[in-house]
Amino acid sequence: xxxxxxxxxxxxxxxxxxxxxxxxxxxxxxxxxxxxxxxxxxxxxxxxxxxxxxxxxxxxxxxxxxxxxxxxxxxxxxxxxxxxxxxxxxxxxxxxxxxxxxxxxxxxxxxxxxxxxxxxxxxxxxxxxxxxxxxxxxxxxxxxxxxxxxxxxxxxxxxxxxxxxxxxxxxxxxxxxxxxxxxxxxxxxxxxx
Numbered sequence: 606x607x608x609x610x611x612x613x614x615x616x617x618x619x620x621x622x623x624x625x626x627x628x629x630x631x632x633x634x635x636x637x638x639x640x641x642x643x644x645x646x647x648x649x650x651x652x653x654x655x656x657x658x659x660x661x662x663x664x665x666x667x668x669x670x671x672x673x674x675x676x677x678x679x680x681x682x683x684x685x686x687x688x689x690x691x692x693x694x695x696x697x698x699x700x701x702x703x704x705x706x707x708x709x710x711x712x713x714x715x716x717x718x719x720x721x722x723x724x725x726x727x728x729x730x731x732x733x734x735x736x737x738x739x740x741x742x743x744x745x746x747x748x749x750x751x752x753x754x755x756x757x758x759x760x761x762x763x764x765x766x767x768x769x770x771x772x773x774x775x776x777x778x779x780x781x782x783x784x785x786x787x788x789x790x791x792x793x794x795x796x797x798x
Contacts, residue, residue: 613759614717620758644742646743646745646746647743647746648746648747648750649746649749649750651787651791652746654738654739654742655738657742657745657746657749658733658737658738658739660749661727661733661737661745661748661749662712662737664727664749664752664753664756665728667756667758668720668723668724668728668752670728671720671723671756671759671760671763672720672764675713675716675717675720675763678709678713678716678763678766678767679713681709681767681770682706682710682713682751683710685702685705685706685709685774685787686706688702689702689703689706692781697781698729698747698781699777701773701776701777701780702774702777704773705769705770705772705773705774705777706773708769708770708773709766709767709769709770710770712762712763712765712766713763713766715762716759716762716763716766719755719758719759719762720755720756720759722755723752723755723756723759725750726748726751726752726755727749727752729748729755730747731744731745731748732744732745732746732747732748
């Protein structure tokens with residue numbers, strides 16, 4: 606009795622099907638893992654790609670708004686230096702104003718540097734594609750965190766610089782408008798019953 610072996614065509618077909626199943630089984634989970642919209646991103650949590658894109662656009666808008674604010678701060682410094690020149694021409698002591706302006710300009714320069722770091726982080730193409738879509742979720746998340754930290758730092762420093770400039774003007778005005786320094790209140794001890 607002769608043993609009949611299956612034909613070569615049949616064996617080749619079965620082998621092709623087995624290889625196709627093996628390739629399909631190994632590729633599909635890898636694709637699914639890479640496109641999982643809710644994988645955890647350290648520092649941001651479980652956010653999907655659309656949320657990352659919206660956050661990226663908002664940071665871009667914040668960056669542009671802060672850029673306009675820095676330009677306004679330059680205009681404020683010019684106006685303040687014009688005030689200093691006018692008051693110096695009238696013979697008033699403007700050293701307090703000069704110190705306030707120098708501090709303000711130094712802080713604005715520091716804010717501008719921090720702002721540029723934020724821009725480099727936000728507009729980097731590491732985590733996002735040129736059209737704004739997510740390229741790499743982890744890199745995009747880190748990019749958003751770095752951009753946020755830099756924008757926030759520049760915002761608070763600029764806010765503090767403007768506040769300090771206003772305080773230096775108020776202190777100068779108190780000294781030179783009334784002619785006498787304003788007394789500062791001294792704490793007094795009170796008796797407790």
